[in-house]
Amino acid sequence: MSGEQNYDEAVKAIKTAILQSQYDAARAVNEKQLMLYYGIGKYISLNSRNGFWGKGAIDFISEQLDKEMPGLRGFTSRNLRYMRTFYEEWKMLDFIGQSEKNVEEKTAIQLIWNLQVPNCQDFPIDAFLHIGFTHHRVILGKIKNLEERLFYIRRCANEHFTVEALKSSLTADDYHHQGNLSNNFARTLPAGQQALKAIGVFKDEYLLDYINVEELNVREKADIDEKVVENAIIHNVKNFILTFGKDFAFIRNQYHLDAFGAESPAGY
Numbered sequence: 001m002s003g004e005q006n007y008d009e010a011v012k013a014i015k016t017a018i019l020q021s022q023y024d025a026a027r028a029v030n031e032k033q034l035m036l037y038y039g040i041g042k043y044i045s046l047n048s049r050n051g052f053w054g055k056g057a058i059d060f061i062s063e064q065l066d067k068e069m070p071g072l073r074g075f076t077s078r079n080l081r082y083m084r085t086f087y088e089e090w091k092m093l094d095f096i097g098q099s100e101k102n103v104e105e106k107t108a109i110q111l112i113w114n115l116q117v118p119n120c121q122d123f124p125i126d127a128f129l130h131i132g133f134t135h136h137r138v139i140l141g142k143i144k145n146l147e148e149r150l151f152y153i154r155r156c157a158n159e160h161f162t163v164e165a166l167k168s169s170l171t172a173d174d175y176h177h178q179g180n181l182s183n184n185f186a187r188t189l190p191a192g193q194q195a196l197k198a199i200g201v202f203k204d205e206y207l208l209d210y211i212n213v214e215e216l217n218v219r220e221k222a223d224i225d226e227k228v229v230e231n232a233i234i235h236n237v238k239n240f241i242l243t244f245g246k247d248f249a250f251i252r253n254q255y256h257l258d259a260f261g262a263e264s265p266a267g268y
Contacts, residue, residue: 019195020195022195022199038083041084041087044083044084059077073209074133074210085137086140093125124157127156131157163204
């Protein structure tokens, strides 16, 4: 019995480590994605607000991106406009300490992909970069006051709010009831559950599509990841089967085992 208990502890420890590493990876990708969205928002703002682009430019750009990067989500015309709003509402973070001349001399790509994270005193930049774009969009759409926005950004980051939890917090007007809020999140959840909850924060984002777009119609055949293609096919088959109703179920996709160097037949 003691041996089984020790194994359970080992499984728990390894599972927690896996979940924590997955959260760290998702958080890092989210940070880069937010910085990209901010840069795209700036680029669109400078060109659309100043009259350099004609009417319908954002719609055209979105449609063309969809054609040239099939599988990439999150760049609809509506989301591109959200990115513009994201930049314009947080313009205070842009190019800290740089002169207007330096800004004007930057190329389009340099304007979009600015990897320098501003170091603003008293600004929670870590929390800002570690919540999803959807969270930011909800906060910007509901709150105009800067301090109130920062309150909800910190709360989302510290307590790993899902989008639904954020909306509930906004509805409850938690900013004006801060004295009644519990502050023991880190002490009440085990580490594994904290990590699992933290990963769930990013479920409304397009992180996987952002880092793994398979342009099947333009890429070389040798470059296509067989596993990605298989997963796409399985996803479509599963959705097709599930349309028949509750009496049908998709069990699992194929797998194979490598036993002592010899690959076994695939099973289903």
